[in-house]
Amino acid sequence: MEIDFKRELNTQQLEAVLHTEGPVLVIAGAGSGKTRTLVYRVARLVGMGVDPSSILLLTFTRKAAQEMLERAARIGGDACVQVAGGTFHSFCHRMLRRYAHLAGYPPGFTIMDQSDSQDLVHLLGRQMEFIGKGKKFPSKAALVSMFSKSVNAGIGIDQVVERHFPQFTDQLPSIGQLQQAYINYKAAHALMDYDDLLLKWLMILKDNPDVRETIADSYQYVMVDEYQDTNSTQAEMVYLMAGDRQNVMAVGDDSQSIYSFRGADFNNILEFPKMFQGTRIIKLERNYRSTQPNLDCTNAIIANARQKFTKKLVAQRKGGHPPWLYVASDESDQAKFVAARIRKHLHDGIEPEEIAVLFRAAFHSFQLETALGHTGIQFVKRGGMRLVDAAHIKDLLSLLKVMINPLDRLSITRALLLLDRLGPKSAEKIYAEMIRSDAPLEYLSRFNSRAAWVPKVREMGARLLELSRCGGELPEIVDGLLQWYRPLLEKHYTDDYPKRLQELMQLKAMSSDYDDAVEFLADLALDPPEPGDEQENQGKVVLSTMHSAKGLEWKVVFVISLAEGRFPSPMAAARTEELEEERRLFYVAATRARDHLYFCYPAFINMQGAGLMPARPSRFLQEIPDNLLEPIKGRPASSQSRGPVNTQPVGNAEGLEGPPAYRRTAEKERRGRSVERSAGAAGFRDGDRIRHSIFGKGTVSKIIDSNRVEVEFDAAGRKVLHLQYANIAKI
DNA sequence: TTTGCTTATCTTTTT
DNA sequence: GATAAGCAAA
Numbered sequence: 001m002e003i004d005f006k007r008e009l010n011t012q013q014l015e016a017v018l019h020t021e022g023p024v025l026v027i028a029g030a031g032s033g034k035t036r037t038l039v040y041r042v043a044r045l046v047g048m049g050v051d052p053s054s055i056l057l058l059t060f061t062r063k064a065a066q067e068m069l070e071r072a073a074r075i076g077g078d079a080c081v082q083v084a085g086g087t088f089h090s091f092c093h094r095m096l097r098r099y100a101h102l103a104g105y106p107p108g109f110t111i112m113d114q115s116d117s118q119d120l121v122h123l124l125g126r127q128m129e130f131i132g133k134g135k136k137f138p139s140k141a142a143l144v145s146m147f148s149k150s151v152n153a154g155i156g157i158d159q160v161v162e163r164h165f166p167q168f169t170d171q172l173p174s175i176g177q178l179q180q181a182y183i184n185y186k187a188a189h190a191l192m193d194y195d196d197l198l199l200k201w202l203m204i205l206k207d208n209p210d211v212r213e214t215i216a217d218s219y220q221y222v223m224v225d226e227y228q229d230t231n232s233t234q235a236e237m238v239y240l241m242a243g244d245r246q247n248v249m250a251v252g253d254d255s256q257s258i259y260s261f262r263g264a265d266f267n268n269i270l271e272f273p274k275m276f277q278g279t280r281i282i283k284l285e286r287n288y289r290s291t292q293p294n295l296d297c298t299n300a301i302i303a304n305a306r307q308k309f310t311k312k313l314v315a316q317r318k319g320g321h322p323p324w325l326y327v328a329s330d331e332s333d334q335a336k337f338v339a340a341r342i343r344k345h346l347h348d349g350i351e352p353e354e355i356a357v358l359f360r361a362a363f364h365s366f367q368l369e370t371a372l373g374h375t376g377i378q379f380v381k382r383g384g385m386r387l388v389d390a391a392h393i394k395d396l397l398s399l400l401k402v403m404i405n406p407l408d409r410l411s412i413t414r415a416l417l418l419l420d421r422l423g424p425k426s427a428e429k430i431y432a433e434m435i436r437s438d439a440p441l442e443y444l445s446r447f448n449s450r451a452a453w454v455p456k457v458r459e460m461g462a463r464l465l466e467l468s469r470c471g472g473e474l475p476e477i478v479d480g481l482l483q484w485y486r487p488l489l490e491k492h493y494t495d496d497y498p499k500r501l502q503e504l505m506q507l508k509a510m511s512s513d514y515d516d517a518v519e520f521l522a523d524l525a526l527d528p529p530e531p532g533d534e535q536e537n538q539g540k541v542v543l544s545t546m547h548s549a550k551g552l553e554w555k556v557v558f559v560i561s562l563a564e565g566r567f568p569s570p571m572a573a574a575r576t577e578e579l580e581e582e583r584r585l586f587y588v589a590a591t592r593a594r595d596h597l598y599f600c601y602p603a604f605i606n607m608q609g610a611g612l613m614p615a616r617p618s619r620f621l622q623e624i625p626d627n628l629l630e631p632i633k634g635r636p637a638s639s640q641s642r643g644p645v646n647t648q649p650v651g652n653a654e655g656l657e658g659p660p661a662y663r664r665t666a667e668k669e670r671r672g673r674s675v676e677r678s679a680g681a682a683g684f685r686d687g688d689r690i691r692h693s694i695f696g697k698g699t700v701s702k703i704i705d706s707n708r709v710e711v712e713f714d715a716a717g718r719k720v721l722h723l724q725y726a727n728i729a730k731i
Numbered sequence: 732t733t734t735g736c737t738t739a740t741c742t743t744t745t746t
Numbered sequence: 747g748a749t750a751a752g753c754a755a756a
Contacts, residue, residue, distance in 0.1 A: 060746080089746050114745075139741090194746055262745060361743050363747090383744080423733045526746075547744045569743050585744080608741065 023242075023276035024249040025227075027269070029313040030298070030591035031289025031553065034251045038223055039068050041249065042083060043076025045221060056219040056241070057085035060226045062527045064551060068225075084219065088234055089194060090526050092201040095215075096192070102208055103200040104708065108518065109190040110405070113525040115389050117144045117182075117193045119410050124181045130174040138168050138175070145261075147179050151195045152231050152263025189409075195263075198233045205240040216243025226551070227252030227272070231263035239275055246276055255302050255309040258547060258585045260577075287313040289553055291320020294597050297628045298590045304623050306580055323590070323597040325621075326632045330604040330612070331561070335371035337600065338558050342377055342541060345556050345596070352378065354555040356542040358589045360567040364560065365543045372541070380537045383545030386528045392489055392500040393507060397521070399481045403468045404517055406440035415460065418488050422453045430457065441465045460484070474520060475512045482508060546589040557593035559586075563601040563615035586620045599629070684709050684730070691731050 028034040038057070046052050059065040065086045072080035085091060093111065100107050112120065118140040125131035125143070138146070142165065150160045157179050161172055168175065186193065192200065205212050222242050224230065227250040230238075242248045250272055257266035273279040287295055292315040299312060328334035342355055359365055362384025372379050387393060395418060401411035409431060416427040430447070437443035444461025447454060467480045482504055489504075490497045510529060514520040542554065561567060568582035590597060605615040616622075684690070688700040690711065698713035 087746065197746090259745075261743080363742070366747095386745095421733065425732060528746095545744065571743055581744095 021245070021247050023246050023272075023279040024282065025269070025272045025279050026249065026251040026282045026284065027310050028251060028253055028282075028284035029287060029311050030253065030256060030588070031287040032284035032313065033288060034253065034284070035064075035068060035225065035551070036071075037284070038225055038249070038251055039071045040075070041223070042068070042072040042080055046072070046076040046080050046083075050220065052079045052082040053084050054218060054220040055083045055085075056091075056222045057083050058088055058091060058222070058224045058238070059085070060087065060229060060551070062087050062090060063530075064225065085223075087526070088230075088237075089197050092197040092237075093522060093526060095201050095204075096197065099204050099208075099211060100200070102204045102211070104187070105192070105200065106190050109192050110401075110408075110518075111197070111522050111525040112186075112191050112193045113388065113528070114144070114194070115394075116191075116410070116525075120185060120191075121147075121178065121182055123410065124185060125178055128174070128177060128181065130171075130178055137171065138165065142168075143175065143178065146175065147182060148193075148195055149263065150179070151199060152233065154232065189407075195233075198231075198237065202233050202237050202240070205237060212240055212243070215241050216245065220245065220247060222248045224248070224250045225252075228254050228257040228266040228269045229259045229264045230268050231265055232268065233263075235268045235271075235275065242276075248276060255305070255311075255584055256550070256588050258550065258581060258588055260581055283311050285311045285313055287315050288317070289594055290591065290597075291315055291317050291595065293320045293322040293628070294590075294593055297323050297597075297624060298587060300624050300628055301583065301590060301620060302587045304620075305583055306576070320595070322628055322630045323593075323599055324632050325629045326598060326600045327617075328600055328602045331367045331602045331606065332371070334560060334600050334602045335367040338368055338560060338598075339371040339375050339377065341558070341598065342372075342556075343375060346377070350555055352539050352541045353537060355558075356544060356549065356552075356554040356556070356592065357558040357560060358544055358546050358549050358592065359559070359561050360546060360569055360585075362545055364566060368543065368560070377541055378539065379541040379543050381543045382530060383548035387503060387506075388524055388528045390500070390503065392493065392504060395489075396478070396481055396485055396504055396507065397524070399464065399485065400478065400517055401521065403441075403464050403477070403481075404521075406444070406464075407435060416457070418485075419453050419456045419460065422451075422456070426451065426453070441468065473512075474514050474517055475508055477517065478508045478511045546585050549592050550588060553592050553594055555594045556596040556598075557589075558598040558600060559589045560600045561602070561605075562586075562599055562618040562621050563603075563605055564618055565605055565607060565613070565615055566601075567618050568620070583620055586618075689731050691729055697731065 026034065026037055028037070042055060042057065045055060057065060057068065059068065069081045069083055072083070096103075096105070096109070097107055100109055121143045122131060122140040125137075125140070131137055131140070146157060146160050146165060149155075149164060150157045153160070157176050158172055161168055161175060185191070186196065205215070219241060222238060224234075224238060229252070238248060238250075250269070252266075252269045254266050254269050257264060257269075260266070273281060290298070295313055295315045302309060326334075326337055328337055338357060342357075345355060346352060357365065357368060362381075365381065369379070369381070388397070395414065398411040398414040401408050402415050406412065412431055412434065413424070413427045416422055416430060417424065430444075434440040434443055441461055441464050445458050445465050447457045447461060463480070463484050467477050470477075470480075472480075485504075486501070489500060493500055506529075511517075511520050514523070544552075546559075567586070568579055572578035572582050590599075599621060601615065601617050601621065603615060604612050607613045684700050684703065686700055686703060689697065690700060691697050698711040700709050701712040702710035704710060
């Protein structure tokens, strides 16, 4: 798509600022050309002779970064693709590979993705017998999100629990202990989770003026997209990397902040001018995407927000039609309606990839998926379950991980459990013995005991050993693992193994872009493959969660399941802050449409346990004045009227609004915190011989301060270790 | 110790 | 409808 220069430069302010230096904040509404502004600036700078690799462009997804650079290249020349950056996480990862030793990690650290973190927390929780007994305990997902919130908000775990998980207040001591165990384990095994990537890099920037200088020198211009979705760590990082030059350009929209659940704070965008003195603020308030009737409606949605936002959009396009509203009799009727409408639009000549269906949670589209299947309409689904979370993918990856690091406890256990008649107990035992061995894989390949599964274990060990020694290309290695795994796959997933096998082949294909398994695994964690990554999504309708729709647009957009109990999410109903975020989410969803916008909700929804229940329209839908929507008549059988009419039947949606269960437990007495820090007096001296759980034996070569020592490992080289974290002992 | 069966629980959103 | 915990039997 060619970029329309006149459009870009419709404000003189913008034109002026594109040439100048210093901090700039672009506050821009939906469809106002935020991304274009960045693209244009990159192109302009490179066109003016700025070295592209000195421009740092930080975005939210890697795909967004790529797309922007390609667009910039079309205006500013091919050199634009050399611009540095990507996602915050991948950028931090690159920096840490270089500087991790400054934070006490070896450069060969391993990245944990969300599910790795959950698995680890689960394991540790079981070990300390917090998880597993009859008592009610937080799910591993809840625990991980507690730990993450604690890190991102910079507050203690006790406050996180009190504020966001009051139902678990009585278990605070165990939760605190578990958090400490989690932190210790990560440090001792050179593991980093998503938060660590950001945090450790920030720490290095803070503690090392020389690194900070080097970075500030190499990046003359720093640009950040979707600034409303950054957290305070990211904001601070940007500040430090900008150095004295303060050439930072941030672009965002405070009314589109939808990621606070993972630490984003849209106050960042409001505080930007305070952080950077002399910030020029540009507001883009013209909307080039939607038509005025659609915009009137989306403006009405956001107008009800508690917090007043900084701008109101005016459409630049003429004509158009107000959003349609369809009240389906139930979810299957909703699916049929959407499928039929999609068919109509396709018939009218709209390309499939110009049509999207958006919903709050991944499972809301299940019925639609079957309906589309019946009508033969092809689709891709974005959001929800990721490929890398599927059991068979994890199985294969665990084999690869064991090959790289035979002491990776979670992976070795997972791999061993694949074997017949080998259960958790035996796996633990084998692992315990492997740790003590000098060559764990060889040990595995000669494993001896009286159990029936011994030959299988040996076979597995031998295969892993052979592949790790063969020195083949990565795809060959993956193929070798796959051949070993295939019989197990077929046995275990008798009904759908062909599909799973195909996905494994896809994984193998992806690995061919890498020389190194470590790099491959890191990328899988940071940039998990999406179904729509390749050209495959051409010619297919898009089904997407509202979150995954951010930054995208389509000609035709359906927003479905807008019923209380579905949207806003019942999980968010208890807290006004979260409800406000749901409203912004609705705003994001509705502003994705260029021409045709549909809202749908089923008059009856299936609630877990309760069966079919009458549903009211979402509160956000009810807030929209009637004249801004155009109802569509449904089938005769369905109740078509909008509004509270549907709530009259007995046992209506009131059940959804009962007091949240935790209120009751929250009242319970709270026990004092008893999280204790581990004693700090380590007493190491120069020349001490020590042993580290991962790096093996070494000699202390330098005492840096009371917290850190430098160790010369016999095998693993020189490392700086934090005594607080590292698991080392004198020998 | 493993497995297979039953039952409960619960389902946001994602780098 | 998927996943995990609980329990009984091999």
